[in-house]
Amino acid sequence: MKNLLTRLRGVERDIIQPPAEDQAPYYEPQANEIRVFEAAYRKRLPVMLKGPTGCGKTRFLEYMAWRLKRPLVTVSCHEDLTSSDLVGRFLLEGEQTVWQDGPLTRAVKAGAICYLDEIVEARTDSTVVIHPLTDHRRRLPLEKKGQEIEAHEDFMLVISYNPGYQTVLKDLKPSTKQRFIAIHFDFPAEEIELRIIRNEVPDLGEDSARRLVAAGRRARALKDHGLEEVTSTRALVYAGSMMSAGLEPIEACRVAMVNPITDDVELAEALMEIVKAHFAEG
């Protein structure tokens, strides 16, 4: 009953939640990533997930958290994310100051998997905070309190990192990178991608799904021609969802696969050519 309540929509709940035991998040393994992750977990080594946007990094981690039966704390990093946002800060409450743990501290204490999504977005000082956590020390210093926490034995740190994404101004420092076990993700193979789409959008026909996957894979050939990000599996799922919601296939692809990834008129035209070829009546 309590489980049910905490899963109610529109209700605040604590960020540290044990994974629901009954329902596994849907994940199609691409290679040996599950074995690698489990091995890293056994040795409590931090893991870095590399790969393009929308190829399944976050979903993989949700799945692994479920599989390892650990709570998952996800922090989406952004430009203004400081170390206090991760570690914690003093707040005023009534007449006194109160220390409030940040999500990282909570995860360290509770033995959760802490997932720092798109870590390059965060400021340098916050990436340095995780250093002592990622080596043999496994400690989190709470500078402001003059304390440090020995991490819970089940605690694990995972970051995601998208190489080539906005590296104009940002990149991880080599000293940070080399502390992690890195698993490289790419878009799944054709059959796997097809299974993913059939699974995520069950009411989409086999034929449409097949065309969608073929179009998506074809569109990725344009990667080095001015696309920062290519058509992701997620975009294909979205396009499939739009189709199953009643939108014409070509329009669905335009709004889900073409418009979001480029403002370049000609590139968009070329992508639409690909879509139209696959979804033409015939």
Next chain:
Amino acid sequence: MNSEVEKALAALAEASFVAHRDALAALPCVRRHGDAAALEWLKACRELFLHDRDAGRAFIRGTPAIEEVAEEVLTWTRQALQFMKWRNSWKAVEGFMDNLPRAYLILGHAGEVRWAEIGHKWCMRHLESGTAYFRTPVDDLAGRQGITGVENVCTPAEELFELRRLALSTYLAGAIKVRNLLGAPAVLPWALRGADILQAGRLRGEAYFRLESEESLHLLMEQLPGYRLPEHQRLMQFLVAAWYPGSIGLKDGNWSPDQGRAFVETDGRDLFLPAAMAGREEAVLGVLHAAGHILFGSYRRDHMEALFREAGAANPSVDPGQRIDWQPLYALFGDDAPRFQLLFDLCEDLRVDWRIGKVIPNHLQRMVEEAEACHPGPGPAADYYDLALRTLKRAANFTPALTLPHQGGGNASRRFEPLLAEQATVADAFRIALQLYREIPLAPVSTREECQRAYLPGRSPNAARPVYPREEQTESGKQQRDLDQEEGTPSQTPLPLADEKSPKCVQGGEPESDQKTDRMAGVGGQAGFGIPQPARVQSHGRGQGAGERGIPYPEWDYREGRYKRNWAWVQERKLAESNMNEAIRLTHQYAHALARLKKAIQAQKPTRQAPLKRQFEGDDIDLDAVVGFVAEKRAGLSPHTSIYRRRDVQQRDTAVTLLADLSTSVMQQLPEGQGRVVDRIRAGLLLFAESMEVVGDAYAIAGFSSKYRDSVSYYTIKDFEQPYTGEMKAVIGGLSGRLATRMGAAMRHALTRFRDAPCRRRLLLILSDGRPEDYDDGGDVRYLHEDTRMAVKEAGDQGVHAFCITLDPAGTEYLSRIFGAGHYLVLDHINSLPKKLPEIYLRLRR
């Protein structure tokens, strides 16, 4: 009479031995027209010779060729004598004599007279213009329209000359191209527009007339009917890249409307796009189809050899560029070659389209739809067109197991089936075409236009150009050409850059295409009109002056889709000139602006470094605010909880390199007449340096210029770790422009210099006054554009943010492609440059 001639000869001998000898050689053909004519001619020889040796010599030597065509002497002799009115007219005489035979041939006698008359009038107005007129080949002037063509081109120029003193030499080449491309009526509006631009600025106007400026090209392109491929070349490149693996280059073909229907052509390596096609659909299909030929083995060496064996011809002959010419194959069919060619193309195109259909879904349906929409109407071509359409429809619904019902075309329908298979080759297509040729009674087509009409939209004459045969392994090996191998064995597969200027367009669509004259007309690269020809990059011998060579950088060649290794050589040089006085003068002149700038920077500085106080959220507690908060609270008030302290997010360490283009063009006078462009650049750099001293960010200042790929000069004026000194001010004060703008190489060098910079945020600020170009880019503006675009991309990969500030008003048109939208700025007023430069930086670093 005879003795008079002897006397005249003697007089000539007195004047010059050479003249006498040449005249003696030419005399027999002149004498055919009587002694009176000979005498007058000899006198003219002498007079012209005395007037100007070169003129006389040209006159005498040109005589036999002219006499042969003109079959008279006196008219043109008298015309030649007219040149004596002007001094130094020998160049005009030379041109006149050179062009006379063609003038007689093309324009006839009456036309020739008019042609000479127009030219003489021009000499009268402006000798240089007259010279340019006579030196322009008559064929170009007339453009297949006879003397009317000449008049159409030259009349607008008269008014331009009267009003704006525009020399014919500036105008003529452009006008001819405009006429060829858009027809005679377009010349006048184009010229009038040019006159307006000329009034606004002479340099700009002259560039317009030479068709060098973006605005004139733009204007022309706007008027060209149909779907304009150069504008959509990127799209086509994307499509080819998306559908086919490997690299197929797209080049501008030298098609012009007078050649009839526009086709996408290929030479087995690259696709050649016409300037415009009838519609978008046809253009897309054409590109996909022609690329399909390359990919699906129409030009595989072994298959082509099999084909030639089948035809009973010897192994295909190759030209010096290792290309195979199809013509010997068609020569076997004599006068009926066009009929066979159409059938052969039909078979081969069907085979290729079917293979394309396996890769691109719905390709065949799309072709059928387009073909049905564009039916050419009745005529002999329609029979071929219909046959092609029928076979295509059948292929679209073809499944090998299915037995197809017979429709029109008799048992021909079955014949095509072997082509619809993976293993079918061009030789099979040939065999089937041969059977059809013998069995199907289709009416022969006679004219070129008719021939061209027989092709379905998207298809094109396959033998339009000689082709580079493809080796089998490149076929199966995903077309990845191994760079090293290619460079290592130049004799087998010569680098396309070096071996030819511009691939010849042999108009295979023409029935009479094996005639030499037609090939000559087809070459007409001149008719290619401002569409850039493929670059001629001269290969300079490596190993000369090895110590001086500097640092090599790769350069991107868009035509091949790969980097050319060690292509551009950058040398670091010191700027010798320095001018302290100028620096002081400029600092003084801009003292006011500088003071304001500094104040602005100072005003920004506190927010940049000090933490923000009294925030509603932040990293730390702002103790002052907390004390106040608690006090107020105790006092019974309800204060805001703005009690946090936060460091400013704008605090970022930034390093910037300002890279100034120091090409010749910066020496231009400003239109307002207040100094030159370089004066503003000097002031801009000075103000930039002064401002940066206040800002405190690491910065470097450098300039660059280039002459050919092996000599790109990079002048470091100030490096990151160097302090700003008076010496540097003096160097900036003495800046001057030289040579050309190979921007990509300079940028790559600037990028390596960034490695020394300690900061994470890096900005490369490029200050330019024109498009990237160099002496050896062969007029192909796109080449260095693409290279620069790649350099920008490399900068991005290395974490350097490139931004371009340009003084070229036409910059919008190309900079958005090179630097990306929002990564460049066009300064409309050059006078604003000095104070804008630091402002732009401050805005960018935010």
